[in-house]
Amino acid sequence: MTTAGAECALAASRAVSPDTTQQAIGYPSLFLLVLLGALVPVVPTGAVVSSAAAVAFHHSNAAAFSLGVFAVAAAAAFLGDAVLYALGGRGVRSRNGSRWLDRIREQVAPEPLARAQERLARRGATVLLVSRLVPAGRIPVMLACLLARMPLHRYLRGNLPAVLGWAATYQLLGMLGGALFPHPWQGVVAAVTLTLLIAAAPVVLRRLRQALGRPAAGRPRPARGLRGRG
Template sequence: MIATVAALGWLFVVVCFGAIVPIVPTGAAVSGAAALAFHEGRPVTMLLVVAAGAAGAYVGDLAMYGMCRFGGEQLARRLRWLRDGEHLAAVKARLRDRQVPVLLVSRLLPGGRVPVLLAAAFAGLSWRTFVVANLPACALWAVVYAAIGLAGGSIFPEPWQGVLAAIILILLVNRAVTWWNARRGAAST
């Protein structure tokens, strides 16, 4: 049980750090932990994986949102979070129309969270709105990635195989979405 608590603590830390430093594969961490939890055979552990992943994502998003709100575009450019001003303007427009759905969807799209967080911060989305809207977004994100890990864990007989399958699947989906967005962007120009 102590090992499980320590692993969940590390999952929280990794996901929280990955929410602030977007190069950390947080979805793969949650999927891998879910695959391992499946082989442990206790459904409560799976729920704790979802809770730790969602909590880490939520706290990390709050930290990143705070940094964007107080540091502004200058900090975002310095940390290389902001690269495309046109895309940011389009996201700001979508946020003005539909704040909560945009936050929900952004958490699920690979590479979608950072531009939406930046746009929300720069557009002056209130803390209260962000805090409330981001909670279900983080929970939904954790459930989706845990389900991927659960699928990987249930297909393969060894825990390491399920973890590896979940990580590879996450990386392939991320690559495919990146390729699709680049292709769509090239077609529109």
């Protein structure tokens, strides 16, 4: 290799900074994970976004990287919701249903679906604004919209601010985790812990209410309307 060629190679290697490499790898990975989580609600997308935001907080150009995390996460979530709703809509219109519609139904219990349908009937498409912010609230509301045969364009119009609010909320959680600790991995752990606690809170509260509403073991409830005789 000539001296000029070596100098060119060295200049090119310097031009590709670690931040550029992380952008090239991190943004596509974030997009794919959030998109997959929107289509198959197994990946904890909130934790993914919070982790990426915590790492972005420690970059030299934190503002630009944080804006990139927000844009990529919101775009992936919006696209995933659009694709899933379109696939579910095909099942609603078909006499035989579809595999995707069946999968959506399997993830929703009757009670959450009934509540989502009631809110949809009362508030219309505005119910979508908080559907993503409530843990486990996205799929019941989506199924309620599908069963009500809401057009795709109307669903997407109501879902856009919901997606933006969701991305902003989990990014703020990640930035909070990043601000509390000096090392990125510590911020990631804090962000994931906060996200999982928020996701688990409704389940814990629901089970606590159910436990408090049940009579104590071995103690039958007293019959109503009966009074003791003196």
